[in-house]
Amino acid sequence: MKPKGTSTTSVHAGEYLDEATGAATTPIFQTSTFRYPREGGEYLYSRIGNPTTTAVEEKIAALEGAEAGLAFSSGMAAITSALLALLKKGDHLIASNDLYGRTYTFLRHDLPRYGVDITYLGHEDFEDLETHLRDETAAVFLESPTNPLVHIIDLRRVARVARENGALALIDGTFASPANQRPLEHGFDLVLHSGSKYLNGHSDVIAGLVAGPSEHLGAVREVRTTMGGSLDPHAAYLLLRGMRTLAVRVARHNENGMAIASFLESHPQVERVYYPGLEGHPGHHLAADQMDGFGGMVSVEVEGSAEAVLDRFRLIKKAPSLGGVDSLASLPAQTSHMYLTPEERADLGIRDNLIRLSLGIEDSGDLEADLDQALQA
Numbered sequence: 001m002k003p004k005g006t007s008t009t010s011v012h013a014g015e016y017l018d019e020a021t022g023a024a025t026t027p028i029f030q031t032s033t034f035r036y037p038r039e040g041g042e043y044l045y046s047r048i049g050n051p052t053t054t055a056v057e058e059k060i061a062a063l064e065g066a067e068a069g070l071a072f073s074s075g076m077a078a079i080t081s082a083l084l085a086l087l088k089k090g091d092h093l094i095a096s097n098d099l100y101g102r103t104y105t106f107l108r109h110d111l112p113r114y115g116v117d118i119t120y121l122g123h124e125d126f127e128d129l130e131t132h133l134r135d136e137t138a139a140v141f142l143e144s145p146t147n148p149l150v151h152i153i154d155l156r157r158v159a160r161v162a163r164e165n166g167a168l169a170l171i172d173g174t175f176a177s178p179a180n181q182r183p184l185e186h187g188f189d190l191v192l193h194s195g196s197k198y199l200n201g202h203s204d205v206i207a208g209l210v211a212g213p214s215e216h217l218g219a220v221r222e223v224r225t226t227m228g229g230s231l232d233p234h235a236a237y238l239l240l241r242g243m244r245t246l247a248v249r250v251a252r253h254n255e256n257g258m259a260i261a262s263f264l265e266s267h268p269q270v271e272r273v274y275y276p277g278l279e280g281h282p283g284h285h286l287a288a289d290q291m292d293g294f295g296g297m298v299s300v301e302v303e304g305s306a307e308a309v310l311d312r313f314r315l316i317k318k319a320p321s322l323g324g325v326d327s328l329a330s331l332p333a334q335t336s337h338m339y340l341t342p343e344e345r346a347d348l349g350i351r352d353n354l355i356r357l358s359l360g361i362e363d364s365g366d367l368e369a370d371l372d373q374a375l376q377a
């Protein structure tokens with residue numbers, strides 16, 4: 001049978017079909033512990049594993065085309081557990097300088113205390129990744145598209161160079177979700193997610209996920225069990241419910257992304273639009289090649305005060321985070337990048353008049369009307 005499509009996989013993969021009751025959906029196994037000994041007893045204690053959580057893990061593995069998946073209590077638990085499991089004292093890590101703020105904090109303040117040396121690269125430096133590799137380079141870690149300027153990095157190239165040099169290629173795939181980008185198909189070893197964004201999709205759960213070969217996930221699972229960043233069964237149930245509609249939601253996010261980016265591009269109060277779906281975006285062709293959709297994240301530089309524009313929104317909410325059914329807007333200079341100095345922000349190209357939009361699944365005409373009235377005033 002040919003591999004199933006993303007929508008079918010979103011709906012069906014990993015679901016626990018309870019034989020005892022015939023329940024048609026995965027139950028919430030709200031239990032901390034399990035009776036033993038049992039024949040084929042897979043579960044013992046919910047920090048180690050739980051059937052509702054396993055359903056999430058099997059679904060993310062199927063969506064990413066991975067051998068296995070792991071679920072965590074947050075995206076940060078997933079990222080920190082994976083890096084602590086796969087790196088050791090004396091290793092060298094090559095990381096993007098354009099990572100999620102807390103990931104950057106972990107790399108800056110925590111990993112060096114465990115004896116890991118880190119080189120930071122800008123998105124364009126990945127084009128000559130070879131020149132930054134050392135004998136001790138154990139892994140390369142990046143995001144693409146990046147936050148908030150949606151830069152695109154050539155995933156096949158990074159994966160190939162990493163592999164040729166015996167380093168693991170790791171990606172935080174949160175911005176694209178597996179509906180738009182499956183990095184393992186391009187040769188990446190591991191994909192990490194904040195499940196709190198597109199995968200859950202309703203701005204109401206904190207969770208994290210990792211997908212990849214069992215060979216590497218065994219070590220990551222051990223760290224999760226020790227450090228305790230396991231996903232609670234109730235949150236797992238909510239995440240599972242969100243993941244079932246991933247493909248249809250993301251299709252609408254993609255449509256709204258394109259519609260709003262085009263609308264803003266010709267708006268007189270807008271100086272510049274960043275969206276990989278636009279022909280003028282430097283990563284457009286690469287994105288078209290390695291992604292199935294351009295996503296719902298659009299960043300825009302406006303004339304005058306960006307803060308005043310945000311305060312005039314009526315439908316779009318002023319809030320950080322992304323990937324939910326509801327459209328959100330934030331100022332990166334005040335949220336994701338507030339801990340950087342103005343000079344560091346300038347180096348990354350993040351200006352004070354930059355607004356980051358996470359477009360939801362509302363009708364695009366209503367979003368245009370809200371943007372228009374907020375920009376006009």
Ligand SMILES: *Cc1c(COP(=O)(O)O)cnc(C)c1O
Binds near residue numbers: 075143195207
């Ligand atoms: C939100 C986010 C994270 C952190 O995830 P949490 O679930 O909030 O811990 C990591 N990476 C990216 C790209 C994110 O957007």
